[in-house]
Amino acid sequence: MGSPLNLSIIAPCTGRKAWSGPSLDRAQLERFHAGRGSSSGGSGGSGGSGVTGELPRFPATELYTGLGHVLLRRGIDAFREGVGAGSEEAGRLTLHIVSAGMGVVAEREMIPPYEATFTTLQGRARLAWAQTLDIPRKIAAVVARPADLRLVLLGREYLEVAALPPITDGTPTIVLAAPSAADLVPAGALHVPLSQAHARRFHATLIALKGELVRRLLSEAALWSRADLGQLAAWRDADAFLELCEACGTGVASGARR
Numbered sequence: 001m002g003s004p005l006n007l008s009i010i011a012p013c014t015g016r017k018a019w020s021g022p023s024l025d026r027a028q029l030e031r032f033h034a035g036r037g038s039s040s041g042g043s044g045g046s047g048g049s050g051v052t053g054e055l056p057r058f059p060a061t062e063l064y065t066g067l068g069h070v071l072l073r074r075g076i077d078a079f080r081e082g083v084g085a086g087s088e089e090a091g092r093l094t095l096h097i098v099s100a101g102m103g104v105v106a107e108r109e110m111i112p113p114y115e116a117t118f119t120t121l122q123g124r125a126r127l128a129w130a131q132t133l134d135i136p137r138k139i140a141a142v143v144a145r146p147a148d149l150r151l152v153l154l155g156r157e158y159l160e161v162a163a164l165p166p167i168t169d170g171t172p173t174i175v176l177a178a179p180s181a182a183d184l185v186p187a188g189a190l191h192v193p194l195s196q197a198h199a200r201r202f203h204a205t206l207i208a209l210k211g212e213l214v215r216r217l218l219s220e221a222a223l224w225s226r227a228d229l230g231q232l233a234a235w236r237d238a239d240a241f242l243e244l245c246e247a248c249g250t251g252v253a254s255g256a257r258r
Contacts, residue, residue: 001148001230005083005091008147009076009214010139012158013099014066017113018058024114029101032112033132057110060097071204071211072153075218082221091224096142098158103133104142118157130161140165147171149235151217152189153210159184172235176210192238202245216248223248 017023024032061073076093083091095107101114118126130136139162143150150173154162159181167173167188175185179193196206204212217223223244226232233240 005224005229006146006148007079007091007093008142008145008150009072009093009095009153010142010150010162011069011072011095011097011153011210012155013097013101013117014064014069015117016066017063018065019056019063019113021113022055024055024101024112024116026116029114029116030132055112057112059108060099060102060105060111061095061107063111063113064097067205067208068153068211071208071215075211075215078215078219078221079224082219083224093218094145096139098135098139098154098162099133100129103135104138118161119155121157126157126161130163135161136163139163143167143173148230150174150189151214152176153214156181156184164189172230174235174241176213190236190238190241192241198242201242213242213245216245220248 061069072095076095079091079093097105097107099105099111100116100118102109102111105111118130121129143165146169148171150167150171152159152164152173152175154175154177156178159175159177164175164184164186166186173186173189174192175181175189176192176194177185179195182191182193185191194206194209199206199209202209202212202216223229232244234244235241
């Protein structure tokens with residue numbers, strides 16, 4: 001893998017948010033995005049500002065407070081304080097969030113609170129809303145960026161709207177998702193199917209499991225400094241990936257199998 005190390009993470013939004021006051025509902029979101037479409041601003045710009053009124057805006061990663069996202073943030077913080085701290089050789093990590101209200105947003109992008117989720121939309125309505133939010137095009141742009149490793153934490157409904165393109169650049173791309181989402185994992189990516197049994201194995205709830213797995217990986221500084229990082233079996237084999245997650249935090253991840 002490259003030096004400095006370059007990680008890319010794609011994660012979903014969560015229903016739980018840091019704001020408990022008024023939020024944009026679906027009708028307001030539609031007007032918001034219609035306003036954005038008639039302006040040159042992004043979700044952090046002036047487009048749709050007449051709809052948001054006095055609503056506060058939050059850095060995207062701070063708006064979501066679901067446990068899985070909280071665990072993911074802990075891992076990201078640990079990575080940046082360890083591997084990603086300080087020097088020209090430091091690792092880089094980018095996080096993009098697939099939001100049912102705002103589309104694909106960068107970690108620090110300022111967005112208003114909203115109430116929306118893809119899990120309550122059915123079939124064509126879900127895909128149509130994803131097109132309104134320009135999600136497939138933006139996800140394709142994220143995947144096209146150079147990276148040494150990609151971690152995708154999307155559930156079935158979010159994988160469906162993301163429409164991940166085939167992975168053709170050889171970058172290890174790990175998709176953590178239920179067994180039922182296998183048909184949505186793109187060619188060239190590794191599907192790590194997760195079930196309730198895995199939640200028990202890692203002492204997590206099923207909804208928080210992905211965040212816990214990635215927290216373990218990102219918190220293991222010794223892992224990311226390995227000279228043979230790019231050759232690890234964990235990036236090619238689902239069982240090896242889970243074994244690596246299990247080893248992280250125990251002091252033996254530095255000996256993960258190739």
